Amino acid sequence: MLTSSMSASNTLAESTMGNNSATFSTTVIGSYDPNEKVAATSSGWSNALYYIDQDEWIDYTIRFQNTGTASAIDVVVTDTLTSELDMATFVQGASTHPFEVSFKPGRVVEWRFANILLPDSNINEVASHGLVGFRIKPIQPLLPGTLINNNADIFFDFNPPIRTNDAVLTAELGTAVSELVPEQVLMLPNPVSDHITLTSNNTTILGVRVFSADGRLMRSERSNANRCTLDVADLTPGIYVAQVRLASGGVVQQRFIKN
Structure with a gap:
């Protein structure tokens, strides 16, 4: 289990301090596709089930890697949000590189990493990786058995897009x-x-x-x-x-x- 903790502070007075820190846990598994999308629910009980009466947010992470033969000048990531997700609750998360995010017709979110100069994995394996994350809430009411299925497309310069795996969550009722x-x-x-x-x-x-x-x-x-x-x-x-x-x-x- 890989656990990451983050906190933020400033000199201004705040009415709510509870949202100034966060902890995320990810299960480390075996070999993987370096271009992938993973989902985690806010309760942390499951990476496959969304418990309707316990979970609130879904945290998505999109990872990408340049496995080509030259540095990628630009990288674009697009995510067509499934109809089960409430776009009005979208909250931008962390990223490894500077980007611009925009919303396109058809429920598409686009992250543009202009002039990222991402080295290829043959030259610098460690620096060839990147990621971007966001959190979002499902549209309520959410019925038990509903599948929340989402993926992303990753564009390296002018190459055809690489589609990630499907990040799938099944809505279920938690037991009292x-x-x-x-x-x-x-x-x-x-x-x-x-x-x-x-x-x-x-x-x-x-x-x-x-x-x-x-x-x-x-x-x-x-x-x-x-x-x-x-x-x-x-x-x-x-x-x-x-x-x-x-x-x-x-x-x-x-x-x-x-x-």
Whole structure:
């Protein structure tokens, strides 16, 4: 898991400080197409499902690489947004290079990297990569089973476009949170000083989130086993809630005390 954190600050007074930082996690896998599009939901529970009652934003990242035989003078990325996405909620994200973004007819978003001079991968593999990101909300109401399917086209100078993979999310209803049943998941030790282990007897644990008593998210861990151990040593003493998502579809929670 590759986790990136960003924060921003200025000297002016702000009424809302909660949007000044963000953390994104990406699962590192094997070989990949260097020109790709990936989607991540705001809850972080799944990269394939959009939980209607828990998710809000979809964060898209479009990656590109010049694998030609000469530097690319200009790179243009276009994305035709599917009808399930609300263009009015579009928020521009980070990019590796300066660009101009514009909106074209037919729900097309265009990023133009003029005079980018992107070296080819044979000359400078590291510098041959680039990316651009954005976030957007689906149009509501969103029905369970709806597919949110999107891709992008990447133009290197006058060459034909390279189309990315389809980034597909399926809309689903999340299961309402219920009290943790000891027979389903065992949490030990409680109270805890440094590490706490959650064990499921009959299903796989997909993820665990830890919230403070005032509702702040303190931890978010993914899992793919019936046992998950969390390092909580740096949490300040107090009462916390562990929210556990199970492969059976349930979401359960239980309080624990940090010494």
